Structure formats: C-alpha cells, structure tokens
Amino acid sequence: MTEPQAVLAPLSRSAVFLVVTVHPDQASRTRVREFCADLPGLVRTVGFRDLDAGLSCVVGFGARVWPDLFGITAPTALHPFPAIRGHRHDAIATPGDVLFHVRARRQDLCFELSTQILAALRGAVTAVDEVQAFRYFDNRDLLGFVDGTENPTGEAATSAAIVGEDDPVFAGSSYVMVQKYLHDLDAWDALDVGAQERVIGRTKLSNVELDDDVAPASAHKVLTTITDADGRERKIVRDNMPFGSPAAGEFGTYFIGYAADPDVLEQMLRNMFLGDPPGTYDRILDFSRAVTGSLFLAPSVPLLDQLADSPPSTSLTIGSLKGRTLP
Template identity: 35%
Template sequence: MTTPQSAIVPDHCKAGIFIEADVLPGCENAIKQACLTGLDALAALQQQFPQANLGLTIAFGSRLWQSFGHCEEGRELKPFRALGNGLAPATQHDVMIHIASLHHDINFALATDVLAAFGGNITVADETHGFRLLEERGFDGFVDGTENPQGDENVTRVGTICAGSPDCGGSYVLLQKYRHDLKKWADVGVAEQERCVGRSKATNEEFSKDVRLPDSHLGRTNLKENGIGLKIVRRSLPFGTVSGEHGLMFIAYCANLHNIEAQLLSMFGETDGKTDLLLKHMSTAVSGAYYYAPSIERLRSL
C-alpha cells in the first residue's frame, strides 16, 4: 500500500474542484464500491487525456474512516475543532473529493462520474471550483505556494506517510475555505500588505527574520521545531467570480497531522495570542475539516 493518491503530487495545476459530503446512515459499505468506480473513471480519463495531469483524491473524516476498521492506519486523524474563539470554524464532513488538472472541462467530467458513483449515498455539503490566476498569484496579489517542497520526491516525502508504516502512501489533509475582502485589502496599501505577508509583492522576495513581523503570514506559518521546518504540501486554488465573492480554497497534504495543526494553532492565536495579520486585513475562514487520504491500494481494498 504505497502509491499516493494522484491529486497530491502534481504541482501547478490550472483548475480544481473541491467537494465535501456526508454519508447517509447505513451507506458506509456502498461508499467502498463508489471509491472503486471513481478510481476507474479517473483511469479512463487519464488514458484519454494523458497530458492533462489529471488527479483525484478521495479522503475521509474520522467518523467514517474509523467505521472501516483500519485502526492502524491514519491514527492521527481526528475531527477538526474550532480555533481562535471561532476565527476558524469547524465544519467537519465525512468525505472530501479533490480533483485537479490543467483543464477545468476534464475536472468537470471526472467530478460528474465520481458523484454519480456515490449517488444517493451522500449529501453534498459544498462544491467549489478553483482556478489558477496569472503568475500563480492569489487574489491578494501575492505568489501562492512559494514555500511548497519542489520535485516529486520531496513532495512525496513531505506530503505522504513513509515506507515501513502500515499506512504508507497515505496522507493527512486539511481543507479550509477562506473568503477575501478585497476592498478592505486594497485600502491597506502595498507596503503594509507586504508587511502583513512577509514578502515583497512584485518580486516575491522573502523578508529576513530581523525585519519580518511576528504576526505576518510568514511569521505565523514558517515554523520550525528543533531546527527542522514543519513543511506541508499546499495544493490551494483561488475561487470566485468577477462581480461576486473571492477567496481561496486552502488544501494541505502532509505525512503527519502535527505539521498542519501547528500552523493553524499559530495562525489563529492558539499558541501565543497573536493572529495572522491576513485574518485582520483580508481573509475570513468559513470552513475547516481534517481528512485522511489512504493510498490508492488501500482505497481499492477498503
């Protein structure tokens, strides 16, 4: 059981679909068959469109995963809890579906097939379509994902559980939706925006630690323990419309839940009372959930 699910490793995808759903009572066994059907649909579209970098992750909340009985796998998984006195709400669901590729139309085709496989066994709680903006920037105007590990080997090492564990190839997942107040952000001004993020906006140059604000985004998320960086793999994408809401679907994969949770605790003031300046000036978290994405082999043998 060693192959990570296929939406974890590929970087620089142009489009993504994020779906969260709850399983109806008594339908747990049907979910296992739906996962097989979904993987078959993925394989068919990957064969038809080999250059699309199409990937799929199907992941499970703790309640559903524990019902499958694989107690030695995904042992760190737990329900998401609200953080920062409600700044990060908890909206835990049973199933997460993450689809990513270079083409939205192919994503849509796969999402249609996967949801058809799950059928009436689930109730969809949220479906959000994300897309890559110019120069891989977010709606805040800054380059997104700069801290990601580079290269498939490094991504696999950081994002998935290593060989020798019973859950090798699995991954812990965080999914959060953030809404952005872009008018409020524009009123801050570029220089203050850069101080809030900890990077230059035009050149994406990281500010040195001696000038970086402790509650800047980098100050809150660029963490180390015993001299080792707490790395995660981000596969986030902006979402929104020109005339309506704007935001970020933040999704992170990691070999352990600790790295993800440490960053959240720091961002939302649970460690020292300081909260990420982006939360003050632009972003509002409107959802939050943890999931476990087993390896492809385990997903086929649930």
C-alpha cells in the same frame, strides 16, 4: 515505497474541491466503499479524452466515517478538524466525510469527473461544499501575492506529505486539511502595498521574503514557518487555489495542505489563529475569513484497493498488503 495517490501531482491550472457527507444507512456506506474501487477507472475514462491534461483525483476520508465505511481502526492521528477560537478570529470545523480533490490542466475535465462522481454516489452522499477553482496569473492568490512558494520538491516533498514505513499499514497515505477562506478585497485594497507586504511577509511584485527586521511577528510567512525542537523546518505540500464570483462579490482562496503528520498542519493553525507568541495572530485573518474546516486521510493506493474490496467486518493486517508496494 508504498504507492500514494496523486498527492504529489504537479500544480494544475484547474481544480474542483468536493466535500460530501455519507448517509448513515448501511446501503450508502456500502456504495461509497465500493466506489473507491471504481474511482481510478473513472478517472482514466474521463482523462482519456486528453491524456496531456493530467487529470487526477485524490480521495480522503474523515475520522467520523472511517470505521463505518471500512470497519477498521483509523490511524491514531486521524481525528475531527481541531476548531480553534482565537481572540479575534476562529478556525471553524464543518461537516465532511469524504474529500475529492480533482485536478487537471482543463476545467472541463475537472467538471466532468466531479459530475460523474456525484452521479455515481447520488442518494448515498450529500455534497456539503463544492469549489471550482483556477490558477491565477503566475500562481498568485486573489490578494495579489504568489502562493505556494515554500512547497518542497522531490524527496523532500515525499517526506513532508507521505506517511513513511514507520507506520506500515498506513505507509503511502497522506493527511489532508482543507479550509475555504473568503477575502474582503475592499479592505485589502485599501492598504498600500507596503502594508500588504508586512501582512504577508513578502514583497508583492518579486515574491522575495522581507528581512527579519522588517517582517513583523504577525506576518503570515513568519507564523506558517514551523520548526521542530532541533530548529529544522517542518514542511507540508500546499495546492491552494483561488476561486470566486465577481457578480456575487465572492473572492477567496481554497487552502489544501498534505502532510505526513497532521500535527504540522495544526501547529500552523494554532500559530495563525492564536499567535506565536500568543496575541500575534496572523494579520491576514483581518482580511480573509475561514468558513470551512475539515481533516481527512488519503489512503495509499494499496490500502484504498484493500478497503474498497473488504466488507466492514474485515480487519486489515500488514500481511494483507504484502505484494502491493512499488519498488
């Protein structure tokens, strides 16, 4: 299989989500492109301080910046984030050319790597969003429910998150959608536990799915379960993380989903914000407001190396990637 980035890294205790836009001049594009080659070495340098902390960084690129950085056609499925205007709530699109998803068991390592990334790119990019996130108790969000229960594992995770060999140039890559949600905890906490469970579709303490005759059509669990024409469930790999500032009254969840096909991510969005059937929008949106939205492609390791080494006028070919695969 063509080697992916650390998309399938284990869930970590800490993370930093960093989204930047690239300045429109050629010098800035060149610096960002060349930095792609340097990033793995930078991760090793910072991570060497504690090898057991599992420091990793996935980098993804948006549709707007792809041809400017690399001079090759982006995959057909990469496009700007699909903003949705619902009857009650909106999924908004916000600027974002490059995503850095930094993970480790230690927050200081995430902080240090993010600092080094921005220092290396100073003057070439503008940071438009930065979230320092943490694992909360037993993998719960700030609403008090376990998050990420439905993540696939093993080969199922690879199939769900990584582009296959049917798309040979982009095999080993992964589409990445991110959204930052802010919670109205006062309104949420005003609900009794039973009402909260019907919003989520799971029990709060034991994390057991509610029976079909109990969970309403508007439950988060119901609307984010996507099936194909044959009734098979289409999975993604989530690594959502809580974040917040008690002093500022800010409490939220940073959603990040990896998929081999962005359509499954976008179908989840449509179900949540429009409803399935229409009108049964996800009631979690009455308490959690989306304030960002971006879509990226995280190239495979060989493709990232090739992109970093190639001037924008160079076109990639399948043959140029031969010999860069893992057994």
